[in-house]
Amino acid sequence: MGVLAINGGEPLCRASFFKWPYADESDAKVLEEVAKNGYYGSFGIQSKTFSERFAALNDAKYCIPVSNGTQSLELIMRGLGIGVGDEVIIQGYTFIATLSSIIYVGATPVFCDIDLDTYSMSVESVKKKITPRTKAIIPVYVSGRPADLDALIELADEMGIYLIGDAAQAVGAEWRGRGIGSYGIVASFSFQNTKNLTCGEGGAITTNSDELYDNIMNMLNMGKDKDGKYSFLGVDYNISEWQAGILNTQLDKFPEQLEKRNENAKLLDEYLSEFDFVSPLKEDPRITKNAYHFYTFRVHEDKLMGVARDRFLNALSYEGVPVVMGYTPLYHTNVVKSEYTKKQIQGKIEVDLKDYPNTEYAYKHESAWIYSSDHILLSEPSDIKLIADSFKKVYDNIEELL
Amino acid sequence: MRDVLFSGRWGTISPKSVEAQAAIADFMYRKHGLCLNSAYAALEALLRSLDIGYGDEVIVASYSNAVDSMTVSCVGAKPVFCDIDYDRCTISVESVKESITEKTKAVIVDSYAGDCGDLDTLSKLCKENHMYLIENVGDELVKNKQATATVMDIGKKNSLNTGLAGALVTDIDDIYNASYAYHNCGRSPVATDNLKVQDFVGGNMRIAEWQSSLVVPNIEKFEYKTEESKRLAKELVNESFKVLRVFHDRALFVYNGSNIDEYVILLNKKGIKADKRFAAMHKEPFFKSDYFKKQSGSEGIEDIDLPGVEKALSSFLWVYFD
Numbered sequence: 001m002g003v004l005a006i007n008g009g010e011p012l013c014r015a016s017f018f019k020w021p022y023a024d025e026s027d028a029k030v031l032e033e034v035a036k037n038g039y040y041g042s043f044g045i046q047s048k049t050f051s052e053r054f055a056a057l058n059d060a061k062y063c064i065p066v067s068n069g070t071q072s073l074e075l076i077m078r079g080l081g082i083g084v085g086d087e088v089i090i091q092g093y094t095f096i097a098t099l100s101s102i103i104y105v106g107a108t109p110v111f112c113d114i115d116l117d118t119y120s121m122s123v124e125s126v127k128k129k130i131t132p133r134t135k136a137i138i139p140v141y142v143s144g145r146p147a148d149l150d151a152l153i154e155l156a157d158e159m160g161i162y163l164i165g166d167a168a169q170a171v172g173a174e175w176r177g178r179g180i181g182s183y184g185i186v187a188s189f190s191f192q193n194t195k196n197l198t199c200g201e202g203g204a205i206t207t208n209s210d211e212l213y214d215n216i217m218n219m220l221n222m223g224k225d226k227d228g229k230y231s232f233l234g235v236d237y238n239i240s241e242w243q244a245g246i247l248n249t250q251l252d253k254f255p256e257q258l259e260k261r262n263e264n265a266k267l268l269d270e271y272l273s274e275f276d277f278v279s280p281l282k283e284d285p286r287i288t289k290n291a292y293h294f295y296t297f298r299v300h301e302d303k304l305m306g307v308a309r310d311r312f313l314n315a316l317s318y319e320g321v322p323v324v325m326g327y328t329p330l331y332h333t334n335v336v337k338s339e340y341t342k343k344q345i346q347g348k349i350e351v352d353l354k355d356y357p358n359t360e361y362a363y364k365h366e367s368a369w370i371y372s373s374d375h376i377l378l379s380e381p382s383d384i385k386l387i388a389d390s391f392k393k394v395y396d397n398i399e400e401l402l
Numbered sequence: 403m404r405d406v407l408f409s410g411r412w413g414t415i416s417p418k419s420v421e422a423q424a425a426i427a428d429f430m431y432r433k434h435g436l437c438l439n440s441a442y443a444a445l446e447a448l449l450r451s452l453d454i455g456y457g458d459e460v461i462v463a464s465y466s467n468a469v470d471s472m473t474v475s476c477v478g479a480k481p482v483f484c485d486i487d488y489d490r491c492t493i494s495v496e497s498v499k500e501s502i503t504e505k506t507k508a509v510i511v512d513s514y515a516g517d518c519g520d521l522d523t524l525s526k527l528c529k530e531n532h533m534y535l536i537e538n539v540g541d542e543l544v545k546n547k548q549a550t551a552t553v554m555d556i557g558k559k560n561s562l563n564t565g566l567a568g569a570l571v572t573d574i575d576d577i578y579n580a581s582y583a584y585h586n587c588g589r590s591p592v593a594t595d596n597l598k599v600q601d602f603v604g605g606n607m608r609i610a611e612w613q614s615s616l617v618v619p620n621i622e623k624f625e626y627k628t629e630e631s632k633r634l635a636k637e638l639v640n641e642s643f644k645v646l647r648v649f650h651d652r653a654l655f656v657y658n659g660s661n662i663d664e665y666v667i668l669l670n671k672k673g674i675k676a677d678k679r680f681a682a683m684h685k686e687p688f689f690k691s692d693y694f695k696k697q698s699g700s701e702g703i704e705d706i707d708l709p710g711v712e713k714a715l716s717s718f719l720w721v722y723f724d
C-alpha cells in the first residue's frame with residue numbers, strides 16, 4: 001500500500017464541491033408565474049425579457065433565445081446563407097456540436113490547429129486553411145476563454161469571411177471590456193444543464209447585424225416574412241417560457257457567481273504556477289473577463305519523471321480531484337468518415353494530422369481540465385486549496401506511479 | 403415542476419424525459435416513443451434517421467403543415483408537392499402515385515381533422531416502392547398503426563400542453579435508436595459516457611425536463627373533445643357553410659360563398675377562431691429561392707397545377723373551439 005489513493009492510500013481531496021445547477025425560491029416563483037400566465041410556448045414575455053437582458057450583458061444589439069447551443073449554430077449558418085459547397089473552419093479541439101451543426105447545414109468542415117498556450121484557434125493555422133470556398137470560421141471559446149479576437153477578426157475582415165463565435169461555454173466573458181457576444185458577425189451560446197447559465201436545455205444568438213437578426217427571426221417563424229409568405233427556410237428551434245423564465249431568475253444570480261468563479265480560478269492559477277509539472281493557460285490582459293465554465297491547465301510530461309499525463313490525472317482523480325483529459329479531437333471521430341456526412345456535404349472531410357500538431361500534442365500528452373457536473377469554481381477557497389494540495393501530494397509521491 | 407427544479411436535473415435526458423418517452427409510446431400504442439424539443443425536431447430527427455437527405459425526394463401534399471416541406475428542405479432533400487383528394491380533404495393517393503420517382507424516399511401524410519387518408523393503400527404503395535410512410539398528426543394526436551413512424555406536436559394547449567415539444571413513435575427498433583442518436587449528440591440510448599461520441603452525426607434536439615414533467619399528467623387528463631365540437635360546429639352551419647368533418651377541438655368546413663377571406667374576417671369578428679390553416683406550399687417563394695436550390699441541389703419547385711389544392715384554398719375553412 002502506498003501513500004497515494006491510487007495505491008490504496010487516503011484520498012486527500014475530501015472537498016464538498018458546489019452542486020449544480022443551483023435553484024432557490026425565486027426560480028420556483030418564476031415557474032409559478034409562467035403556469036399562472038397560461039402561455040408556455042415560443043416568443044412569450046419571459047423570452048422577450050431575457051433577450052433584452054442577455055443582449056445588454058453582451059453589449060450586443062440583438063439577442064435571440066433559442067432551443068440550445070447546437071441548433072443555434074445551425075440557425076446562424078443558415079441565416080448567413082451557408083450550406084452545400086461552402087467551407088467552415090473549426091478547431092478539432094471542441095465539442096461535437098461545432099462539427100455536427102456544419103454537417104447539418106450541408107457545409108464542409110475544415111479543421112485547423114490550436115495554440116498550446118491558449119488552447120484557442122491558431123490564427124496562423126486558419127490562414128493556411130482559407131480557400132475561395134471558405135465562408136466562415138468558428139472559434140470556440142473553450143472553457144469560457146475568448147480566442148484572440150483582434151487577430152481573428154482582422155483576418156476574417158481581410159478575407160471577407162464571417163467570424164461566428166461559439167460561445168457555448170463563455171456566458172459572461174469579455175474581450176477588451178466588451179461582451180463576448182458582440183464580437184464577430186454573431187455569437188452562439190448554450191444554456192444546457194452543466195453550463196454557467198442554465199435552464200436545462202437552451203441557447204441564444206447575439207448579433208449586431210439587422211439583416212441576420214431578421215433572417216433568423218423569420219426562420220424561427222416557420223420561414224414566414226412580414227407579409228406572411230414563406231420566403232425563408234422555416235425552422236422551429238424556439239424556446240419555451242419555462243426555460244426563458246428560469247434563465248431570467250438564474251441571470252439574477254449570475255454576476256455574483258461569475259465573480260466567484262474568477263476569484264477561484266485566480267487562486268488555482270497562483271497555486272499551479274508554483275509547480276513546474278503543470279501550468280495554467282497564458283495570461284492575456286485583453287481578456288477582461290474569462291467565463292471559466294471549467295478550468296483548463298497544461299500537464300508537462302517531461303517534468304513528471306516519465307509518468308504519462310493520463311496516469312498522473314488518474315492518480316489525481318483517486319485523490320478526489322475531478323480531472324479529465326479534455327476533448328478527443330473531432331477529426332478522430334467516426335462522424336468525419338460516415339457515409340451520412342459524405343452524402344450531406346456532397347464530398348468528404350479532409351483530415352491531415354500533420355496540420356494539427358498542437359491539437360495532437362494536447363490530446364496525447366498535455367491537455368487537462370478540472371471539470372465535473374459539480375461546479376468546482378463555485379466551491380469554497382478551502383476546497384480549491386485541497387485541489388492544489390492534491391497536485392503536490394501526487395507529485396511528491398510520483399515514484400509510486402512509475 | 404418543483405421536484406424537477408430542486409433535483410438539479412433540468413435537461414439532457416433526465417428522469418422525466420425517460421418517463422415521458424414511455425408514456426407517449428403507450429398513449430400511441432407503439433413500442434417506442436421519443437420526446438424532442440419541437441414537432442419540427444421530431445420530424446427532422448426521423449428524416450435523418452431514415453437517411454433521407456441531399457439528393458432525395460419526399461412527397462408531401464402542397465396543402466399541408468409547413469413543417470413537412472420545411473423539415474424535408476432542412477435535411478437537404480427536395481419536397482415533391484402533390485395534390486389532395488378534395489372530396490375527403492386528405493393527401494391524394496393518385497397524386498402520390500404520379501409523384502414517385504427513383505429518388506423518392508418517403509411520403510409524409512398529415513392528419514386533416516382526424517383523417518390521415520387512405521393509409522392502407524398508401525402503406526401498400528410505399529412498400530411496393532421502397533418508400534417510408536411518415537405520418538404527421540400535428541396537434542390532432544390521432545392514433546393509427548400503418549405508418550413507419552408518427553410525429554406529433556405535444557406543445558399546444560389542445561394537445562399535451564407542454565408549451566413547446568414534439569414526439570415521435572415507432573415500432574421499429576433501428577429507427578428509434580437512430581432518431582435517439584440524432585437528437586442527442588450521436589449517443590445511443592444505452593450510452594453511459596456522455597463525452598464519447600457515437601457513429602451518428604448527432605445534433606441536439608433534446609426536450610427540457612420542464613416540458614417532460616408535464617407529459618404524464620397531461621396524458622392522464624387528455625380527452626378528445628369531438629362531441630362537444632360537433633355540437634358547436636352545428637350552430638355555425640348555414641346555406642353556404644357546411645361541415646365536412648369534426649375532430650377533437652376543430653371542425654373542417656366547406657364554404658361555397660363568394661369570398662372566403664372575407665368570411666374568415668367575419669367569423670373572427672364574431673369571436674370565432676377560424677382560418678384557412680394551410681397555404682399552397684408549392685407556390686411559396688422559399689421553394690424558388692437560391693438557398694433552397696443550393697441546399698437541395700435542384701432547380702427549385704416548379705409551378706404545377708394542383709386543382710384539389712386550388713379548390714381547397716377557396717373553400718376549406720377551419721374553426722377551432724377551445
Ligand SMILES: Cc1ncc(COP(=O)(O)O)c(C=O)c1O
Pocket residue numbers: 068069070071094095097098140166168169189190191192201202203606
Ligand atoms: C463548444 C460547444 N459548442 C456547442 C455546444 C452545444 O450546446 P448545447 O448542448 O446547448 O446544444 C456545446 C455544449 O456543450 C459546446 O461546449
